[in-house]
Amino acid sequence: MPGTVRKIAERWETPFTTRLKHFVDFTPDDLATLRRLIEYEATIEKRRDLVVDGYPYTKLSFIKEGMAARYKVLRNGKRQIVDVLIPGDVVGLPGSFHDRAAFSVIALTDMKLEVCSLDAFINVCYRRPKFALALSWLAVEHGNHSSERIVDIGRRTPIERLAHFLLELHGRLRIVGRADPTAFDLPISQEVMSDTLGLSVPHLNRMLTRLRNERMLIVADRRVQFTDIKALEVLAHFQSATLARIPAPMQREQELIA
Amino acid sequence: MPGTVRKIAERWETPFTTRLKHFVDFTPDDLATLRRLIEYEATIEKRRDLVVDGYPYTKLSFIKEGMAARYKVLRNGKRQIVDVLIPGDVVGLPGSFHDRAAFSVIALTDMKLEVCSLDAFINVCYRRPKFALALSWLAVEHGNHSSERIVDIGRRTPIERLAHFLLELHGRLRIVGRADPTAFDLPISQEVMSDTLGLSVPHLNRMLTRLRNERMLIVADRRVQFTDIKALEVLAHFQSATLARIPAPMQREQELIA
DNA sequence: CCGGCATATTGATCAGAATCAATAAAAATC
DNA sequence: GATTTTTATTGATTCTGATCAATATGCCGG
Secondary structure, rough: OOHHHHHHHHOOOOOHHHHHOOOOOOHHHHHHHHHHHOEEEEEOOOOOOOOOOOOOOOOOEEEEEEEEEEEEOOOOOOEEEEEEEOOOOEEEHHHHHHOOOEEEEEOOOEEEEEEEEEEHHHHHHHHHHHHHHHHHHHHHHHHHHHHHHHHHHOOOOOOHHHHHHHHHHHHHHHHHOOEEOOOOEEOOHHHEEEEEHOOHHHHHHHHHHHHHHOOOOOEEEEEEEEEEEEHHHHOOOOOOHHHHHOHHHHHHHHHHHH | HHHHHHHHHOOOOHHHHHHHHHHOOOOOOHHHHHHOOOOOOEEOOOOOOEHHHHHHHHEEEEEEOOOOOEEEEEEOOOOEEEEEEEOOOOOOOOOOHHOOOOEEEEEOOEEEEEEEHHHHHHHHHHHHHHHHHHHHHHHHHHHHHHHHHHHHHHOOOOOOOOHHHHHHHHHHHHOOOOOOOOEEEEOOOOOHHHHHOOOOOOHHHHHHHHHOOOEEEEEOEEEEEEOOHHHHHHHHOOOOOOOOOHHHHHHHHHHHHH
Protein backbone atom coordinates (compact mmCIF):
# COMPACT_ATOMS: atom_id res chain seq x y z
CA MET A 1 0.00 0.00 0.00
CA PRO A 2 2.19 2.83 -1.25
CA GLY A 3 -0.15 5.47 0.12
CA THR A 4 0.64 4.38 3.62
CA VAL A 5 4.33 4.42 3.00
CA ARG A 6 4.14 7.92 1.72
CA LYS A 7 2.21 9.15 4.69
CA ILE A 8 4.66 7.71 7.12
CA ALA A 9 7.60 8.98 5.19
CA GLU A 10 6.24 12.46 4.86
CA ARG A 11 5.61 12.69 8.51
CA TRP A 12 9.12 11.57 9.25
CA GLU A 13 11.14 14.72 9.03
CA THR A 14 14.52 14.91 10.71
CA PRO A 15 17.35 17.41 10.34
CA PHE A 16 19.10 14.80 8.28
CA THR A 17 16.33 14.40 5.76
CA THR A 18 15.89 18.15 5.65
CA ARG A 19 19.47 18.46 4.68
CA LEU A 20 19.36 15.65 2.15
CA LYS A 21 16.39 17.18 0.41
CA HIS A 22 18.52 20.12 -0.58
CA PHE A 23 20.52 18.07 -3.00
CA VAL A 24 18.87 14.78 -3.80
CA ASP A 25 15.33 13.65 -4.52
CA PHE A 26 14.49 10.98 -2.06
CA THR A 27 11.19 9.32 -2.90
CA PRO A 28 8.79 8.46 -0.09
CA ASP A 29 9.95 4.93 -0.63
CA ASP A 30 13.57 5.93 -0.21
CA LEU A 31 12.69 7.73 2.97
CA ALA A 32 10.88 4.71 4.30
CA THR A 33 13.95 2.62 3.58
CA LEU A 34 16.14 5.12 5.29
CA ARG A 35 13.88 5.12 8.23
CA ARG A 36 13.92 1.36 8.51
CA LEU A 37 17.68 1.52 8.74
CA ILE A 38 17.49 3.29 12.06
CA GLU A 39 18.10 0.66 14.69
CA TYR A 40 17.43 2.80 17.70
CA GLU A 41 17.48 6.26 19.04
CA ALA A 42 20.13 7.20 21.52
CA THR A 43 20.17 9.92 24.12
CA ILE A 44 23.58 11.17 25.04
CA GLU A 45 24.41 13.55 27.80
CA LYS A 46 26.71 16.48 27.55
CA ARG A 47 30.40 15.78 27.85
CA ARG A 48 30.12 12.10 27.01
CA ASP A 49 32.39 10.74 24.31
CA LEU A 50 30.51 9.24 21.38
CA VAL A 51 33.57 8.03 19.58
CA VAL A 52 36.98 7.43 21.06
CA ASP A 53 40.17 7.86 19.11
CA GLY A 54 41.77 4.49 18.59
CA TYR A 55 38.67 2.39 19.08
CA PRO A 56 36.38 0.88 16.47
CA TYR A 57 33.11 2.56 15.62
CA THR A 58 30.83 0.89 13.14
CA LYS A 59 27.72 2.98 13.24
CA LEU A 60 26.32 5.85 11.31
CA SER A 61 24.54 8.13 13.74
CA PHE A 62 22.42 10.99 12.53
CA ILE A 63 22.25 13.90 14.90
CA LYS A 64 18.70 14.87 15.71
CA GLU A 65 19.36 17.27 18.55
CA GLY A 66 22.39 18.84 20.11
CA MET A 67 25.94 19.50 19.10
CA ALA A 68 29.18 17.57 19.19
CA ALA A 69 32.83 18.05 18.37
CA ARG A 70 35.29 15.86 16.54
CA TYR A 71 38.73 16.35 18.02
CA LYS A 72 42.14 15.03 18.72
CA VAL A 73 44.29 15.54 21.78
CA LEU A 74 48.03 15.77 21.26
CA ARG A 75 50.63 14.45 23.61
CA ASN A 76 51.40 17.95 24.78
CA GLY A 77 47.85 18.17 26.00
CA LYS A 78 46.66 20.57 23.35
CA ARG A 79 43.34 19.80 21.77
CA GLN A 80 42.26 20.62 18.28
CA ILE A 81 38.62 20.42 17.36
CA VAL A 82 38.37 19.47 13.76
CA ASP A 83 34.70 19.87 13.27
CA VAL A 84 31.63 21.01 15.13
CA LEU A 85 28.73 18.69 14.41
CA ILE A 86 25.15 19.93 14.42
CA PRO A 87 21.73 18.41 13.79
CA GLY A 88 21.68 16.73 10.40
CA ASP A 89 25.34 15.80 10.56
CA VAL A 90 26.59 12.25 10.71
CA VAL A 91 28.72 10.84 13.45
CA GLY A 92 30.97 8.04 12.33
CA LEU A 93 31.24 8.79 8.67
CA PRO A 94 34.98 9.09 8.72
CA GLY A 95 35.54 6.78 11.64
CA SER A 96 33.47 3.87 10.44
CA PHE A 97 35.51 3.40 7.32
CA HIS A 98 38.58 2.55 9.34
CA ASP A 99 39.04 -0.27 11.76
CA ARG A 100 39.78 2.30 14.42
CA ALA A 101 38.57 5.85 14.65
CA ALA A 102 41.24 8.46 14.12
CA PHE A 103 39.39 11.13 16.08
CA SER A 104 37.21 11.31 19.13
CA VAL A 105 33.77 12.82 19.18
CA ILE A 106 32.39 14.43 22.29
CA ALA A 107 28.91 15.69 23.02
CA LEU A 108 28.96 19.43 23.58
CA THR A 109 25.38 19.40 24.76
CA ASP A 110 22.81 16.76 25.54
CA MET A 111 22.02 15.01 22.29
CA LYS A 112 19.61 12.78 20.46
CA LEU A 113 20.90 10.46 17.78
CA GLU A 114 19.38 8.07 15.32
CA VAL A 115 21.70 5.15 15.02
CA CYS A 116 22.07 2.68 12.21
CA SER A 117 24.76 0.12 11.59
CA LEU A 118 27.22 0.82 8.86
CA ASP A 119 26.81 -2.68 7.52
CA ALA A 120 23.09 -2.27 7.12
CA PHE A 121 23.54 1.03 5.39
CA ILE A 122 26.07 -0.38 2.97
CA ASN A 123 23.86 -3.31 2.19
CA VAL A 124 21.15 -0.92 1.18
CA CYS A 125 23.60 0.89 -1.02
CA TYR A 126 23.72 -2.15 -3.26
CA ARG A 127 20.01 -2.09 -3.78
CA ARG A 128 19.77 1.67 -3.96
CA PRO A 129 22.92 3.17 -5.36
CA LYS A 130 21.44 6.54 -4.70
CA PHE A 131 22.23 5.92 -1.05
CA ALA A 132 25.85 5.33 -1.82
CA LEU A 133 26.01 8.51 -3.81
CA ALA A 134 24.35 10.39 -1.00
CA LEU A 135 27.05 9.00 1.23
CA SER A 136 29.67 10.29 -1.16
CA TRP A 137 28.02 13.62 -1.17
CA LEU A 138 28.06 13.82 2.59
CA ALA A 139 31.70 12.92 2.67
CA VAL A 140 32.56 15.42 -0.03
CA GLU A 141 30.61 18.11 1.73
CA HIS A 142 32.43 17.38 4.91
CA GLY A 143 35.73 17.50 3.12
CA ASN A 144 34.96 20.91 1.66
CA HIS A 145 34.05 22.10 5.02
CA SER A 146 37.35 20.88 6.40
CA SER A 147 39.24 22.53 3.60
CA GLU A 148 37.60 25.81 4.38
CA ARG A 149 38.66 25.40 7.95
CA ILE A 150 42.25 24.85 6.87
CA VAL A 151 42.19 28.13 5.02
CA ASP A 152 40.74 29.74 8.10
CA ILE A 153 43.36 28.53 10.49
CA GLY A 154 46.25 28.74 8.10
CA ARG A 155 45.86 32.15 6.61
CA ARG A 156 43.14 34.17 8.24
CA THR A 157 43.73 36.41 11.23
CA PRO A 158 42.11 35.39 14.49
CA ILE A 159 39.32 37.89 14.19
CA GLU A 160 38.56 36.89 10.62
CA ARG A 161 38.62 33.30 11.70
CA LEU A 162 36.15 33.88 14.45
CA ALA A 163 33.84 35.87 12.22
CA HIS A 164 34.05 33.23 9.56
CA PHE A 165 33.35 30.46 12.00
CA LEU A 166 30.26 32.14 13.38
CA LEU A 167 28.87 32.92 9.95
CA GLU A 168 29.53 29.47 8.67
CA LEU A 169 27.97 27.79 11.66
CA HIS A 170 24.99 30.08 11.35
CA GLY A 171 24.59 29.13 7.70
CA ARG A 172 24.69 25.44 8.49
CA LEU A 173 22.19 25.80 11.29
CA ARG A 174 19.89 27.74 9.00
CA ILE A 175 19.79 24.88 6.54
CA VAL A 176 18.42 22.55 9.14
CA GLY A 177 16.08 25.14 10.56
CA ARG A 178 17.99 25.70 13.77
CA ALA A 179 18.69 29.40 13.43
CA ASP A 180 16.89 32.68 12.91
CA PRO A 181 17.89 34.94 10.04
CA THR A 182 20.31 36.91 12.19
CA ALA A 183 20.64 34.95 15.38
CA PHE A 184 21.29 31.48 16.74
CA ASP A 185 21.93 29.57 19.92
CA LEU A 186 25.55 28.79 20.52
CA PRO A 187 25.63 26.41 23.45
CA ILE A 188 29.39 26.03 23.54
CA SER A 189 32.06 27.45 25.77
CA GLN A 190 34.83 29.75 24.68
CA GLU A 191 37.26 26.98 25.36
CA VAL A 192 35.59 24.87 22.73
CA MET A 193 35.65 27.74 20.28
CA SER A 194 39.30 28.42 20.90
CA ASP A 195 40.14 24.77 20.36
CA THR A 196 38.19 24.91 17.15
CA LEU A 197 39.95 27.99 15.86
CA GLY A 198 43.41 27.18 17.10
CA LEU A 199 43.55 30.12 19.50
CA SER A 200 44.07 30.54 23.21
CA VAL A 201 41.02 31.22 25.33
CA PRO A 202 42.07 34.73 26.34
CA HIS A 203 42.74 35.71 22.80
CA LEU A 204 39.47 34.31 21.56
CA ASN A 205 37.75 36.26 24.27
CA ARG A 206 39.43 39.45 23.15
CA MET A 207 38.41 38.92 19.56
CA LEU A 208 34.86 38.30 20.66
CA THR A 209 34.95 41.51 22.65
CA ARG A 210 36.24 43.32 19.63
CA LEU A 211 33.42 42.11 17.45
CA ARG A 212 31.07 43.31 20.13
CA ASN A 213 32.75 46.70 20.32
CA GLU A 214 32.59 47.01 16.56
CA ARG A 215 28.88 46.46 16.96
CA MET A 216 28.79 43.49 14.67
CA LEU A 217 27.18 41.15 17.12
CA ILE A 218 25.83 40.67 20.58
CA VAL A 219 26.50 37.61 22.66
CA ALA A 220 24.25 36.95 25.59
CA ASP A 221 22.87 33.87 27.22
CA ARG A 222 24.74 31.56 24.92
CA ARG A 223 23.05 33.16 22.00
CA VAL A 224 24.62 35.09 19.15
CA GLN A 225 22.75 37.97 17.57
CA PHE A 226 24.27 39.49 14.46
CA THR A 227 23.78 43.24 14.49
CA ASP A 228 25.77 43.97 11.35
CA ILE A 229 25.98 40.79 9.37
CA LYS A 230 27.14 42.61 6.25
CA ALA A 231 30.18 44.05 7.99
CA LEU A 232 30.88 40.66 9.49
CA GLU A 233 30.80 38.99 6.09
CA VAL A 234 33.19 41.54 4.66
CA LEU A 235 35.53 41.09 7.57
CA ALA A 236 35.46 37.31 7.24
CA HIS A 237 35.70 37.28 3.44
CA PHE A 238 32.64 35.17 3.74
CA GLN A 239 30.73 33.89 0.77
CA SER A 240 27.67 31.90 1.62
CA ALA A 241 28.43 28.42 0.42
CA THR A 242 27.06 27.45 -2.94
CA LEU A 243 24.95 24.56 -1.97
CA ALA A 244 25.93 21.54 -3.94
CA ARG A 245 23.49 20.22 -6.44
CA ILE A 246 23.49 16.64 -7.35
CA PRO A 247 25.08 15.97 -10.74
CA ALA A 248 22.51 15.40 -13.44
CA PRO A 249 22.76 11.62 -13.79
CA MET A 250 22.00 11.23 -10.15
CA GLN A 251 18.49 12.40 -10.80
CA ARG A 252 17.93 9.66 -13.31
CA GLU A 253 17.72 6.77 -10.98
CA GLN A 254 14.18 5.88 -11.92
CA GLU A 255 14.89 5.17 -15.57
CA LEU A 256 18.01 3.26 -14.75
CA ILE A 257 16.61 1.11 -12.03
CA ALA A 258 13.02 0.72 -13.03
CA MET B 1 35.98 -13.58 -23.87
CA PRO B 2 36.70 -13.03 -20.20
CA GLY B 3 40.27 -14.17 -20.53
CA THR B 4 41.03 -11.28 -22.79
CA VAL B 5 39.40 -8.83 -20.46
CA ARG B 6 41.46 -10.06 -17.60
CA LYS B 7 44.69 -9.77 -19.49
CA ILE B 8 44.00 -6.20 -20.47
CA ALA B 9 42.90 -5.29 -17.02
CA GLU B 10 45.88 -6.83 -15.36
CA ARG B 11 48.20 -5.03 -17.58
CA TRP B 12 46.46 -1.78 -16.83
CA GLU B 13 48.07 -0.64 -13.63
CA THR B 14 47.93 2.99 -12.65
CA PRO B 15 48.64 4.72 -9.34
CA PHE B 16 44.91 5.00 -8.90
CA THR B 17 44.25 1.29 -9.24
CA THR B 18 47.23 0.57 -7.03
CA ARG B 19 45.66 2.66 -4.37
CA LEU B 20 42.20 1.22 -4.79
CA LYS B 21 43.48 -2.29 -4.45
CA HIS B 22 44.47 -1.53 -0.90
CA PHE B 23 40.90 -1.34 0.22
CA VAL B 24 38.51 -2.82 -2.29
CA ASP B 25 38.52 -5.91 -4.49
CA PHE B 26 38.08 -4.78 -8.02
CA THR B 27 37.53 -7.69 -10.36
CA PRO B 28 39.21 -7.69 -13.75
CA ASP B 29 35.81 -6.82 -15.07
CA ASP B 30 35.52 -3.85 -12.73
CA LEU B 31 38.91 -2.66 -13.84
CA ALA B 32 37.93 -2.95 -17.46
CA THR B 33 34.86 -0.86 -16.76
CA LEU B 34 36.91 1.68 -14.95
CA ARG B 35 39.28 1.82 -17.81
CA ARG B 36 36.53 2.36 -20.32
CA LEU B 37 35.45 5.37 -18.33
CA ILE B 38 38.65 7.17 -19.17
CA GLU B 39 37.82 9.54 -21.99
CA TYR B 40 41.29 10.74 -22.67
CA GLU B 41 44.67 11.31 -21.19
CA ALA B 42 45.77 14.86 -20.57
CA THR B 43 49.23 16.29 -20.28
CA ILE B 44 49.49 19.39 -18.18
CA GLU B 45 52.48 21.55 -17.77
CA LYS B 46 53.80 22.90 -14.53
CA ARG B 47 52.12 25.99 -13.17
CA ARG B 48 48.96 25.57 -15.18
CA ASP B 49 45.66 25.72 -13.32
CA LEU B 50 43.62 22.55 -13.64
CA VAL B 51 40.63 23.87 -11.77
CA VAL B 52 39.78 27.48 -11.16
CA ASP B 53 37.93 28.65 -8.09
CA GLY B 54 34.50 29.85 -9.07
CA TYR B 55 34.24 27.96 -12.34
CA PRO B 56 32.50 24.69 -13.06
CA TYR B 57 34.48 21.49 -13.26
CA THR B 58 32.69 18.31 -14.16
CA LYS B 59 35.44 15.79 -14.54
CA LEU B 60 37.12 13.26 -12.40
CA SER B 61 40.78 13.22 -13.26
CA PHE B 62 43.08 10.56 -11.92
CA ILE B 63 46.64 11.68 -11.48
CA LYS B 64 49.07 9.40 -13.22
CA GLU B 65 52.20 11.48 -12.95
CA GLY B 66 53.18 14.67 -11.20
CA MET B 67 51.89 16.68 -8.32
CA ALA B 68 49.32 19.40 -7.87
CA ALA B 69 47.96 21.65 -5.13
CA ARG B 70 44.45 22.57 -4.20
CA TYR B 71 44.38 26.11 -2.85
CA LYS B 72 42.53 29.28 -2.26
CA VAL B 73 43.79 32.84 -2.52
CA LEU B 74 42.36 35.36 -0.09
CA ARG B 75 41.67 38.95 -0.85
CA ASN B 76 44.71 40.00 1.14
CA GLY B 77 46.81 38.02 -1.30
CA LYS B 78 47.65 35.21 1.05
CA ARG B 79 47.39 31.73 -0.33
CA GLN B 80 46.54 28.59 1.58
CA ILE B 81 47.18 25.24 0.03
CA VAL B 82 44.62 22.84 1.30
CA ASP B 83 45.97 19.68 -0.14
CA VAL B 84 48.93 18.41 -2.10
CA LEU B 85 47.80 15.92 -4.72
CA ILE B 86 50.00 13.08 -5.83
CA PRO B 87 49.70 10.20 -8.27
CA GLY B 88 46.63 8.15 -7.48
CA ASP B 89 44.71 11.14 -6.21
CA VAL B 90 41.62 12.49 -7.87
CA VAL B 91 41.24 16.01 -9.15
CA GLY B 92 37.69 17.27 -9.12
CA LEU B 93 36.25 15.09 -6.42
CA PRO B 94 35.17 17.97 -4.27
CA GLY B 95 34.76 20.47 -7.08
CA SER B 96 32.61 18.37 -9.36
CA PHE B 97 29.89 17.99 -6.82
CA HIS B 98 29.20 21.70 -6.86
CA ASP B 99 28.15 23.85 -9.73
CA ARG B 100 31.28 25.86 -9.19
CA ALA B 101 34.58 24.77 -7.72
CA ALA B 102 35.36 26.26 -4.33
CA PHE B 103 39.10 25.85 -4.74
CA SER B 104 41.63 26.09 -7.49
CA VAL B 105 44.04 23.34 -8.40
CA ILE B 106 47.42 24.12 -9.86
CA ALA B 107 50.01 21.78 -11.33
CA LEU B 108 53.16 21.85 -9.24
CA THR B 109 55.04 19.84 -11.84
CA ASP B 110 54.31 18.61 -15.31
CA MET B 111 51.52 16.10 -15.04
CA LYS B 112 49.68 13.29 -16.72
CA LEU B 113 46.02 12.77 -16.00
CA GLU B 114 43.40 10.27 -16.96
CA VAL B 115 40.18 12.12 -17.40
CA CYS B 116 36.64 10.83 -17.19
CA SER B 117 33.40 12.72 -17.03
CA LEU B 118 31.61 12.83 -13.75
CA ASP B 119 28.33 11.98 -15.44
CA ALA B 120 29.76 8.83 -16.94
CA PHE B 121 31.21 7.79 -13.64
CA ILE B 122 27.96 8.31 -11.82
CA ASN B 123 26.05 6.39 -14.43
CA VAL B 124 28.31 3.46 -13.81
CA CYS B 125 27.66 3.79 -10.10
CA TYR B 126 24.08 2.73 -10.71
CA ARG B 127 25.16 -0.45 -12.37
CA ARG B 128 28.02 -1.09 -10.02
CA PRO B 129 27.33 0.31 -6.58
CA LYS B 130 30.81 -0.70 -5.64
CA PHE B 131 32.00 2.28 -7.64
CA ALA B 132 29.85 4.62 -5.64
CA LEU B 133 31.18 3.17 -2.43
CA ALA B 134 34.71 3.53 -3.70
CA LEU B 135 33.90 7.14 -4.39
CA SER B 136 32.67 7.53 -0.83
CA TRP B 137 35.80 5.95 0.41
CA LEU B 138 37.96 8.34 -1.55
CA ALA B 139 36.02 11.28 -0.21
CA VAL B 140 36.20 10.01 3.34
CA GLU B 141 39.89 9.38 3.01
CA HIS B 142 40.40 12.85 1.74
CA GLY B 143 38.36 14.25 4.59
CA ASN B 144 40.48 12.43 7.15
CA HIS B 145 43.52 13.76 5.55
CA SER B 146 42.14 17.29 5.77
CA SER B 147 41.25 16.80 9.40
CA GLU B 148 44.76 15.75 10.15
CA ARG B 149 45.98 18.88 8.46
CA ILE B 150 43.71 21.00 10.63
CA VAL B 151 45.26 19.50 13.73
CA ASP B 152 48.66 20.20 12.24
CA ILE B 153 48.07 23.82 11.52
CA GLY B 154 45.95 24.53 14.55
CA ARG B 155 47.92 22.98 17.34
CA ARG B 156 51.30 21.76 16.26
CA THR B 157 54.40 23.90 16.32
CA PRO B 158 55.92 24.82 12.98
CA ILE B 159 58.68 22.28 13.24
CA GLU B 160 56.29 19.50 14.19
CA ARG B 161 54.06 20.53 11.34
CA LEU B 162 56.86 20.34 8.86
CA ALA B 163 58.04 16.99 10.14
CA HIS B 164 54.51 15.67 10.05
CA PHE B 165 53.92 16.94 6.56
CA LEU B 166 57.04 15.29 5.21
CA LEU B 167 56.32 11.97 6.87
CA GLU B 168 52.74 11.98 5.75
CA LEU B 169 53.60 12.82 2.17
CA HIS B 170 56.24 10.13 2.22
CA GLY B 171 53.70 7.61 3.44
CA ARG B 172 51.26 8.48 0.72
CA LEU B 173 53.91 8.32 -1.95
CA ARG B 174 54.99 4.92 -0.67
CA ILE B 175 51.52 3.53 -1.17
CA VAL B 176 51.59 4.33 -4.84
CA GLY B 177 55.17 3.22 -5.23
CA ARG B 178 56.64 6.65 -5.65
CA ALA B 179 59.06 6.68 -2.74
CA ASP B 180 61.93 4.68 -1.33
CA PRO B 181 61.80 3.42 2.25
CA THR B 182 63.59 6.47 3.58
CA ALA B 183 63.67 8.93 0.72
CA PHE B 184 61.51 10.58 -1.89
CA ASP B 185 61.49 13.27 -4.53
CA LEU B 186 59.93 16.48 -3.42
CA PRO B 187 59.64 18.61 -6.52
CA ILE B 188 58.05 21.57 -4.81
CA SER B 189 59.40 24.91 -3.73
CA GLN B 190 59.58 26.16 -0.18
CA GLU B 191 56.97 28.71 -1.05
CA VAL B 192 54.53 25.92 -1.78
CA MET B 193 55.41 24.18 1.43
CA SER B 194 54.98 27.33 3.46
CA ASP B 195 51.58 27.94 1.91
CA THR B 196 50.67 24.39 2.77
CA LEU B 197 51.74 24.68 6.36
CA GLY B 198 50.54 28.20 6.99
CA LEU B 199 54.02 29.56 7.60
CA SER B 200 56.16 32.28 6.07
CA VAL B 201 58.87 31.22 3.68
CA PRO B 202 61.76 32.36 5.88
CA HIS B 203 60.39 30.55 8.85
CA LEU B 204 59.80 27.38 6.92
CA ASN B 205 63.35 27.60 5.71
CA ARG B 206 64.62 27.93 9.25
CA MET B 207 62.66 24.91 10.41
CA LEU B 208 64.02 22.92 7.52
CA THR B 209 67.50 23.98 8.46
CA ARG B 210 66.84 22.91 11.99
CA LEU B 211 65.75 19.45 10.94
CA ARG B 212 68.93 19.24 8.95
CA ASN B 213 71.03 20.37 11.88
CA GLU B 214 69.33 17.84 14.10
CA ARG B 215 70.46 15.27 11.54
CA MET B 216 66.98 14.00 10.89
CA LEU B 217 67.06 14.53 7.16
CA ILE B 218 69.00 15.72 4.20
CA VAL B 219 67.52 17.81 1.44
CA ALA B 220 69.36 18.00 -1.82
CA ASP B 221 68.33 18.24 -5.42
CA ARG B 222 64.69 18.42 -4.57
CA ARG B 223 64.97 15.14 -2.82
CA VAL B 224 64.39 14.36 0.83
CA GLN B 225 66.41 11.68 2.55
CA PHE B 226 65.39 10.74 6.06
CA THR B 227 68.46 10.07 8.15
CA ASP B 228 66.66 9.54 11.43
CA ILE B 229 63.08 8.71 10.64
CA LYS B 230 62.44 7.46 14.15
CA ALA B 231 63.35 10.78 15.72
CA LEU B 232 61.31 12.56 13.11
CA GLU B 233 58.25 10.49 13.92
CA VAL B 234 58.60 11.18 17.59
CA LEU B 235 58.97 14.88 16.94
CA ALA B 236 55.92 14.93 14.70
CA HIS B 237 53.80 12.70 16.92
CA PHE B 238 53.41 10.73 13.77
CA GLN B 239 51.52 7.49 13.60
CA SER B 240 51.52 5.86 10.24
CA ALA B 241 47.93 5.97 9.11
CA THR B 242 45.88 2.88 9.64
CA LEU B 243 44.91 2.14 6.13
CA ALA B 244 41.18 1.90 5.86
CA ARG B 245 39.66 -1.44 5.11
CA ILE B 246 36.42 -1.67 3.37
CA PRO B 247 33.53 -2.56 5.66
CA ALA B 248 32.59 -6.19 5.45
CA PRO B 249 29.41 -5.94 3.39
CA MET B 250 31.32 -4.17 0.70
CA GLN B 251 33.13 -7.40 -0.04
CA ARG B 252 29.90 -9.21 -0.64
CA GLU B 253 28.97 -7.63 -3.90
CA GLN B 254 29.08 -10.89 -5.76
CA GLU B 255 26.33 -12.60 -3.83
CA LEU B 256 24.19 -9.50 -3.83
CA ILE B 257 24.47 -8.67 -7.48
CA ALA B 258 24.88 -12.08 -9.03
C1' DC C 1 21.65 30.62 50.49
C1' DC C 2 26.30 28.66 50.42
C1' DG C 3 30.41 26.88 48.81
C1' DG C 4 32.65 24.81 44.85
C1' DC C 5 33.51 24.38 40.05
C1' DA C 6 33.23 25.88 35.37
C1' DT C 7 33.44 29.72 32.50
C1' DA C 8 34.45 34.44 31.23
C1' DT C 9 37.13 38.62 31.41
C1' DT C 10 41.13 41.49 31.84
C1' DG C 11 46.05 42.62 32.47
C1' DA C 12 51.24 42.05 32.02
C1' DT C 13 54.92 39.76 30.04
C1' DC C 14 57.42 37.28 26.66
C1' DA C 15 58.52 34.22 22.86
C1' DG C 16 57.79 32.94 18.44
C1' DA C 17 56.89 33.89 13.91
C1' DA C 18 55.80 37.48 10.43
C1' DT C 19 57.66 41.05 7.97
C1' DC C 20 61.06 43.59 5.74
C1' DA C 21 65.34 43.47 3.48
C1' DA C 22 69.38 41.84 1.38
C1' DT C 23 72.11 38.45 -0.75
C1' DA C 24 73.24 33.94 -2.65
C1' DA C 25 72.34 30.12 -5.36
C1' DA C 26 70.03 27.65 -8.82
C1' DA C 27 67.17 27.16 -12.92
C1' DA C 28 65.24 28.67 -16.91
C1' DT C 29 65.50 31.46 -21.12
C1' DC C 30 67.51 33.42 -24.82
C1' DG D 1 77.25 31.14 -21.92
C1' DA D 2 75.15 35.28 -20.39
C1' DT D 3 71.16 37.14 -18.47
C1' DT D 4 66.94 36.97 -16.21
C1' DT D 5 63.92 34.88 -13.12
C1' DT D 6 62.90 31.96 -9.62
C1' DT D 7 64.14 29.94 -5.36
C1' DA D 8 66.82 29.57 -1.12
C1' DT D 9 69.14 31.50 2.78
C1' DT D 10 70.23 34.68 6.44
C1' DG D 11 69.73 38.81 9.38
C1' DA D 12 67.26 42.62 11.92
C1' DT D 13 63.08 44.31 13.56
C1' DT D 14 58.34 44.31 14.83
C1' DC D 15 54.22 42.70 16.48
C1' DT D 16 50.86 39.24 17.21
C1' DG D 17 49.14 36.02 20.08
C1' DA D 18 50.55 32.55 23.83
C1' DT D 19 51.31 32.18 28.49
C1' DC D 20 50.85 33.24 33.15
C1' DA D 21 48.10 35.28 36.56
C1' DA D 22 44.34 37.31 38.81
C1' DT D 23 39.65 38.40 39.30
C1' DA D 24 34.86 38.18 38.11
C1' DT D 25 30.73 35.92 36.90
C1' DG D 26 27.66 32.38 36.50
C1' DC D 27 25.93 27.84 37.63
C1' DC D 28 25.08 23.67 40.12
C1' DG D 29 24.01 20.60 43.93
C1' DG D 30 23.32 20.47 48.56
